[in-house]
Amino acid sequence: MGSSASRTWGGSTLDARRGVRRRRLLEVGLDLLGGPEGASAVTVRSVCRHAKLTDRYFYESFADRDELLLAVYDEVAEQAQRALVEAVTTTPADTPDAVARAAVRAFLGLLTDDPRKGRVLLLAPMSDPLLSQHALRLQLAFGELIRVQLAAVASRPPQPAPLEQRLTASALIGALTQLFIRWLDGSLAVTPAELTDYCVRLLLTSVPLARPQTP
Template identity: 50%
Template sequence: MTNATRTWAGTTLADRRAIRRQQLIDAGIELLGGGDTAAVTVRAVCRTAKLTERYFYESFADRDALMLAVYEHVAESARQAILNAMVDVEPRPEALARAAVTAFVELLIDDPRKGTVLLLAPITEPALNKRGSELLPTFTAMIHDQLPDSYDETDRKLTATSLVGALTYLFISYLDGSLDVPRDRMIDHAVRMLVAAASP
């Protein structure tokens, strides 16, 4: 039996490490989601997670490694929320679009911390600049795959990329307060954009 598989109080060392890592990620979401990237220090994260720095370095090499893990955790949560919302939906453009947009809004707009991490932090945080750009194709591909067969491949790429850009700016503007509109109107508008693209 390895150290990682020995149990203590019913959990293995690997389990406890995973729990501590998630505590640190949750603390990172709390701090980075506050909008002040300078506030995200190793000491502040440990204080928020109620863990010592020893446990921080058990999971992360440095602050930037944590920032990337926080960003990727939120991005994957958003991707999964959208996919899960579309599983049992009637396969019509309007129904699929509304399910996807609503899931995104519920995760990232109704919890502004997560929205800030995914949409605003990459603009100001150097550790996330490149990764933010690298993950955009993930969401572009989700729209690309829903477009009708009447599009050729070039049109699919152009349309999906344009929609991701427009929707990203829409949600950023809503999050930072520069777009003062009712939540349901914003959702309806985003749905109409997607439906229009799926109905050339």
């Protein structure tokens, strides 16, 4: 006989129903975390209420509220990273302007297609210590992606020094993050096209900074 998880009730297995409930909880978590109140709106009670599930089903998928927060954040971060990697790997490496533009458009596309995701990635960590620490890992991953692109763009002699690449990539991540945060919260009144153009110029003009200085 099969396990209870694989048995079918009403045309659906227990595992399948658990998956559906988990998906519902994640969607509600995204709604709340990506909403105007951010992380403060996410509690076990509020999530269960919006998902129309009892707390029994919440704890079936997540140990606590923090685990749900991290799951929502990681899912959005993974989508952002996939979009960036796809953008830069499908654009010819010998066209630095096109590579930079593809990367910026991919990230802005994620923010504009679903503003909740932008708020989860950039705004929620500003008010929640757990997410703030967790977001550092994403910044490191994005920084490495930028470092690789700097190395490719600046591949002609003199070769950029590894330390200079890392420092420049870190500086760019900080600058780009602040730009996107201010754009998301409405304090930077520019169009997506204007923001894209500026970010592309910023990335391209930073390539000399990744080169070793000659006496």
